[in-house]
Amino acid sequence: MKVKNKIKIQLNGKKIQINNNESLKKLVKRLNLPLNKVAIELNKKIIDKKKMNIIKLNNNDIIEVVHFIGGG
Amino acid sequence: MKKSDLIIIANKKFNSRLIVGTGKYKTMKQCAEAVKISGAEIVTVAVRRVNISDKKKPLLMDYIDPKKITYLPNTAGCFNSRDALRTLRLAREIGGWKLVKLEVLGDKKSLLPEMIETLKSTEVLTKEGFKVMVYCNDDPLMAKRLENAGASAIMPLAAPIGSGLGIQNKLNIKIIREQTKLPLIIDAGIGTASDASIAMELGCDGVLVNTAIAQAKNPFQMAEAMKLAVIAGRKSYLSGRIKFNIFGDPSSPSKGVI
Numbered sequence: 001m002k003v004k005n006k007i008k009i010q011l012n013g014k015k016i017q018i019n020n021n022e023s024l025k026k027l028v029k030r031l032n033l034p035l036n037k038v039a040i041e042l043n044k045k046i047i048d049k050k051k052m053n054i055i056k057l058n059n060n061d062i063i064e065v066v067h068f069i070g071g072g
Numbered sequence: 073m074k075k076s077d078l079i080i081i082a083n084k085k086f087n088s089r090l091i092v093g094t095g096k097y098k099t100m101k102q103c104a105e106a107v108k109i110s111g112a113e114i115v116t117v118a119v120r121r122v123n124i125s126d127k128k129k130p131l132l133m134d135y136i137d138p139k140k141i142t143y144l145p146n147t148a149g150c151f152n153s154r155d156a157l158r159t160l161r162l163a164r165e166i167g168g169w170k171l172v173k174l175e176v177l178g179d180k181k182s183l184l185p186e187m188i189e190t191l192k193s194t195e196v197l198t199k200e201g202f203k204v205m206v207y208c209n210d211d212p213l214m215a216k217r218l219e220n221a222g223a224s225a226i227m228p229l230a231a232p233i234g235s236g237l238g239i240q241n242k243l244n245i246k247i248i249r250e251q252t253k254l255p256l257i258i259d260a261g262i263g264t265a266s267d268a269s270i271a272m273e274l275g276c277d278g279v280l281v282n283t284a285i286a287q288a289k290n291p292f293q294m295a296e297a298m299k300l301a302v303i304a305g306r307k308s309y310l311s312g313r314i315k316f317n318i319f320g321d322p323s324s325p326s327k328g329v330i
Contacts, residue, residue, distance in 0.1 A: 011124060012121040012122065012124050013121065014124070031124060031127075032127055033122060033127075034131070036167070037131060037133050037166065037167075038122055038166060039119075039162040039163070039165035039166045040165075041158075041162060044158075046161055046162060046165050049165075064121065064162075065121065065122045065124070066119050066120060066121055066122060066162050066166070067119075067120070067122050067131065067132075067133075067166065068117040068118070068119060068131075068132050068133065068143060068145065068163075068166065069094075069117065069118050069119075069120045069132055070093075070094035070095045070096070070097060070100070070103055070117065070118065070132055071093065071094060071095040071116055071117050071118025071120075071146055071148050072093030072094070072095040072096070072116055072118075072146070072148060072233070072234075072260075072280075072282030072283065
């Protein structure tokens with residue numbers, strides 16, 4: 001029954017379930033991501049971090065959250 | 073020699089001519105310490121997925137302050153223009169970085185650069201306002217094309233990435249030096265301090281080192297060695313070396329010999 005209110009998205013390659021209509025901002029907040037140290041891509045489009053609250057997530061959305069790590 | 077001998081990249085001045093990569097260190101703490109000892113003011117960094125499940129994992133930015141050290145995001149691991157562009161657009165979004173290192177590889181074994189894709193990417197990125205430091209082959213003609221495409225720095229390899237072989241084609245590096253006023257930085261293939269000195273003596277403006285420091289038995293000591301080698305090579309270049317002579321020329325006066 002619960003499934004109806006849930007949607008499946010892909011976050012950094014992993015499939016997860018979230019509440020239907022959850023905003024991107026809410027998801028990012030829930031995951032405790034350091035906003036000033038990451039960039040976010042939704043379905044291959046870079047997201048303006050200031051506008052995340054108006055972005056509602058849909059079934060099968062693909063999200064990538066990246067940051068800087070050591071590299072040459 | 074001038075009192076201050078700064079390197080200027082995309083209108084930004086730097087004292088240190090050594091750029092250090094931040095990969096392959098045992099820990100971030102070790103990396104940060106090596107960077108400090110090296111005196112580098114620019115470090116290369118990679119763009120990768122955040123580990124969502126382990127949020128306690130330390131972040132590079134917690135160890136190396138991007139306000140004090142210039143982060144140079146790279147496109148390591150990209151084998152085509154599309155992926156490289158995507159990576160650098162994301163990098164810019166993280167914190168407004170425009171100065172980037174473009175690196176498009178063409179072969180997983182040799183890690184040699186794919187120059188057609190590199191050139192294409194340089195053109196696009198430059199139009200988008202990026203300041204592109206371009207990892208490239210040691211090919212003077214391609215270096216010229218990159219310059220014409222708007223590159224901010226030419227960064228030819230000494231040898232394949234991580235090989236530690238040192239400069240394999242001094243002649244080509246010299247030709248590139250002759251033809252460009254852009255910052256010329258040797259990127260990849262440095263194995264030991266003398267390799268860095270040779271690069272600087274050839275007239276390069278800087279050297280980028282990662283593996284040679286990170287994988288040395290004592291990375292801290294090697295970081296210092298690289299720092300000094302770059303300074304020594306630069307001073308040597310500016311001093312104007314003596315001419316080669318196949319015969320001897322006594323250092324002591326021959327007059328007054330008893």
